[in-house]
Amino acid sequence: xxxxxxxxxxxxxxxxxxxxxxxxxxxxxxxxxxxxxxxxxxxxxxxxxxxxxxxxxxxxxxxxxxxxxxxxxxxxxxxxxxxxxxxxxxxxxxxxxxxxxxxxxxxxxxxxxxxxxxxxxxxxxxxxxxxxxxxxxxxxxxxxxxxxxxxxxxxxxxxxxxxxxxxxxxxxxxxxxxxxxxxxxxxxxxxxxxxxxxxxxxxxxxxxxxxxxxxxxxxxxxxxxxxxxxxxxxxxxxxxxxxxxxxxxxxxxxxxxxxxxxxxxxxxxxxxxxxxxxxxxxxxxxxxxxxxxxxxxxxxxxxxxxxxxxxxxxxxxxxxxxxxxxxxxxxxxxxxxxxxxxxxxxxxxxxxxxxxxxxxxxxxxxxxxxxxxxxxxxxxxxxxxxxxxxxxxxxxxxxxxxxxxxxxxxxxxxxxxxxxxxxxxxxxxxxxxxxxxxxxxxxxxxxxxxxxxxxxxxxxxxxxxxxxxxxxxxxxxxxxxxxxxxxxxxxxxxxxxxxxxxxxxxxxxxxxxxxxxxxxxxxxxxxxxxxxxxxxxxxxxxxxxxxxxxxxxxxxxxxxxxxxxxxxxxxxxxxxxxxxxxxxxxxxxxxxxxxxxxxxxxxxxxxxxxxxxxxxxxxxxxxxxxxxxxxxxxxxxxxxxxxxxxxxxxxxx
Numbered sequence: 001x002x003x004x005x006x007x008x009x010x011x012x013x014x015x016x017x018x019x020x021x022x023x024x025x026x027x028x029x030x031x032x033x034x035x036x037x038x039x040x041x042x043x044x045x046x047x048x049x050x051x052x053x054x055x056x057x058x059x060x061x062x063x064x065x066x067x068x069x070x071x072x073x074x075x076x077x078x079x080x081x082x083x084x085x086x087x088x089x090x091x092x093x094x095x096x097x098x099x100x101x102x103x104x105x106x107x108x109x110x111x112x113x114x115x116x117x118x119x120x121x122x123x124x125x126x127x128x129x130x131x132x133x134x135x136x137x138x139x140x141x142x143x144x145x146x147x148x149x150x151x152x153x154x155x156x157x158x159x160x161x162x163x164x165x166x167x168x169x170x171x172x173x174x175x176x177x178x179x180x181x182x183x184x185x186x187x188x189x190x191x192x193x194x195x196x197x198x199x200x201x202x203x204x205x206x207x208x209x210x211x212x213x214x215x216x217x218x219x220x221x222x223x224x225x226x227x228x229x230x231x232x233x234x235x236x237x238x239x240x241x242x243x244x245x246x247x248x249x250x251x252x253x254x255x256x257x258x259x260x261x262x263x264x265x266x267x268x269x270x271x272x273x274x275x276x277x278x279x280x281x282x283x284x285x286x287x288x289x290x291x292x293x294x295x296x297x298x299x300x301x302x303x304x305x306x307x308x309x310x311x312x313x314x315x316x317x318x319x320x321x322x323x324x325x326x327x328x329x330x331x332x333x334x335x336x337x338x339x340x341x342x343x344x345x346x347x348x349x350x351x352x353x354x355x356x357x358x359x360x361x362x363x364x365x366x367x368x369x370x371x372x373x374x375x376x377x378x379x380x381x382x383x384x385x386x387x388x389x390x391x392x393x394x395x396x397x398x399x400x401x402x403x404x405x406x407x408x409x410x411x412x413x414x415x416x417x418x419x420x421x422x423x424x425x426x427x428x429x430x431x432x433x434x435x436x437x438x439x440x441x442x443x444x445x446x447x448x449x450x451x452x453x454x455x456x457x458x459x460x461x462x463x464x465x466x467x468x469x470x471x472x473x474x475x476x477x478x479x480x481x482x483x484x485x486x487x488x489x490x491x492x493x494x495x496x497x498x499x500x501x502x503x504x505x506x507x508x509x510x511x512x513x514x515x516x517x518x519x520x521x522x523x524x525x526x527x528x529x530x531x532x533x534x535x536x537x538x539x540x541x542x543x544x545x546x547x548x549x550x551x552x553x554x555x556x557x558x559x560x561x562x563x564x565x566x567x568x569x570x571x572x573x574x575x576x577x578x579x580x581x582x583x584x585x586x587x588x589x590x591x592x593x594x595x596x597x598x599x600x601x602x603x604x605x606x607x608x609x610x611x612x613x614x615x616x617x618x619x620x621x622x623x624x625x626x627x628x629x630x631x632x633x634x635x636x637x638x639x640x641x642x643x644x645x646x647x648x649x650x651x652x653x
Contacts, residue, residue, distance in 0.1 A: 026447045028065050033452035037061050041068075042566035043457055044446065046653040047414050048072065049170035050466060051473030054565050069171075069446060073209055073439045077168035085162045085480075089155040096198045096223060096360045100334040102145070103152045105190050109137055149193050156197050157496050158481035164469040165479050175208035175438070176200070177465070178413055181504030183219040183306060185228040187497045192228040196497060198360075199224035212406060212436030213397040216306065220298075220393065221361040223331040229298035229502065232330040234323060235367035238292050242328075243365035243385055247353045292367070299323035301502050303396065312401035314376060321373045325380055325388040328368030332360050354385040363389075403431040407441065409507075414445050416459040417508045423450040458567070458652040461509035464492035466653070467521055471528050471645050474563050475538045482535035488527065492520050513651070525645030529638045540637045555640045556580050563644045572649045580640055 030040035041060040045052030048069075060068045086092060091099060118136060141148075160177075167173050180200060187193050203222040207215040219225050226232040236242050299322040303314050333343055347355055347362070354365035363386040373380040373388070378395060380388050396402055407427035411419035426448065427441050434440045445451050462470060468489045472479055479485070489496060493512060499505050506512075527533050529540060541548070543562060549555035556576060560569045644650060 039566045051470035072171040075169040075172040091155045161481045184504030185224045195224035230295040231298035234295035236369035243354045296323040307396040308401040309405040321375045324369040328364040403428040464494035478537045480535040484534040522646030526642030529642030
């Protein structure tokens with residue numbers, strides 16, 4: 001068989017276009033920045049892992065920084081330790097439907113109680129402390145095999161902690177946290193709680209080192225996002241043409257016996273649907289029944305937070321039009337086991353008019369606004385169904401404002417709170433040229449001089465979760481997640497999976513560093529070092545290879561390279577020596593209990609380096625042992641490790 005030259009060229013071009021983005025050999029300019037290989041490895045690990053342990057630095061230097069980074073981008077480690085530690089958490093392998101059946105939302109329990117006449121009236125709900133109501137609800141849940149959602153949350157948090165501490169795929173874990181905060185959903189929204197475990201597992205985690213457009217669609221179609229930002233309830237207003245009404249108009253205009261049978265069939269199906277709806281919502285108060293109408297919440301956050309940014313060039317009209325394009329984007333019905341066959345039959349019939357199912361996602365053609373729309377100057381032709389939403393995601397991904405926003409967020413996370421504009425532009429250009437390839441953007445960052453220069457090193461302040469995980473990793477702690485450990489992370493300021501706003505948890509120093517938060521960080525370091533947290537065990541002697549320092553000052557100098565590898569310790573030694581040598585410093589720091597105002601106030605001005613240091617200096621005591629003092633005891637070594645873990649220098653990465 002002969003092929004024309006033109007055909008071969010076209011075929012080759014299409015083949016090349018379909019290939020994944022080239023990983024290409026990158027060069028990291030750390031030598032030009034005046035760093036040794038170990039200093040460079042420590043900096044790279046500080047930014048792309050949950051803690052740069054000395055043994056990790058050895059590994060990276062042996063492999064070569066570029067090779068380690070490429071291996072991390074592949075995220076192919078088997079993670080046997082992680083798998084072993086999470087094996088007992090059954091919810092991690094449950095489907096969305098299974099979770100919904102075992103861990104129902106409080107609203108679902110309330111509706112079921114109402115439908116069965118077990119709640120007299122809404123007065124039972126108005127007082128959350130109503131003991132009789134709680135007793136009724138808990139008894140009903142127990143009798144029906146329901147489990148409390150706090151158990152679901154506990155296993156999610158345990159999974160996150162174990163992966164952060166033990167996973168060999170550290171960049172994947174860091175990026176999972178990054179993208180979860182970018183596409184934030186939260187337990188604060190009751191309707192979304194049930195779906196958050198599979199959201200992180202199925203929508204976020206598989207795509208964190210893939211393509212932005214793929215990640216965007218995965219989040220847009222997941223029940224957690226659909227419920228959190230209310231798009232699951234967004235429908236065309238009554239009277240607006242839908243794909244169903246257009247199909248019905250066509251059937252009504254059909255003549256002859258064929259038209260008669262078609263109308264009869266459709267009318268019967270619609271009547272069955274209304275009967276099912278009436279049956280399901282029987283005895284349900286009006287305020288709990290779904291209402292028709294457009295909800296703009298997701299469309300607004302899609303533009304403002306997920307893609308374009310607040311100054312991305314869109315208007316309120318664009319938000320409204322985008323919301324119209326996304327009407328009908330909802331989720332498969334859950335919790336209707338007795339009616340499952342009927343519902344599935346209705347969905348199958350609906351596919352003839354444009355209904356689409358993809359896993360837990362459902363596109364309802366019967367409530368989709370089928371009229372023409374205009375978004376960001378682009379006309380969306382009428383009657384295109386789910387393709388309108390797909391086109392919207394394509395358009396937003398390709399928009400220059402999206403490239404700039406994602407580039408800025410990545411550079412803020414990995415370089416500094418105010419990254420150089422030249423680097424942001426460079427990363428944005430890569431976003432555009434690769435159509436959102438995430439590894440390509442990360443390669444661009446680490447191969448830039450801006451990532452390695454002096455201004456960028458140690459420029460980031462760790463978020464609370466980062467502080468906690470790096471403390472556990474650097475202390476080489478044996479960790480079994482417990483509620484006490486979770487409570488500590490919450491006290492540090494980050495209540496996992498409970499961000500109060502759709503923006504997720506912030507990634508800048510000003511949000512996290514104030515007097516109260518620093519005291520909590522000091523206390524956490526001491527608690528870890530002294531084995532004061534249930535589920536966390538640290539052996540400070542093994543951490544130092546069972547080498548016993550002869551003085552407290554020697555202990556400080558021997559543990560600093562372990563806990564703060566490849567850094568200049570001159571200032572830290574000067575600052576901590578009078579603190580460490582005080583016999584009372586451990587008690588003094590532990591007794592500094594911040595007020596609730598201090599813990600929760602995120603509006604305090606960020607403390608200067610001098611102010612950070614002064615908090616430690618206030619712990620001085622005139623009672624300081626001399627260099628000839630006897631060998632430090634176990635508790636003293638623990639205090640030394642704890643104060644290093646709580647020091648201002650440890651808060652930096």
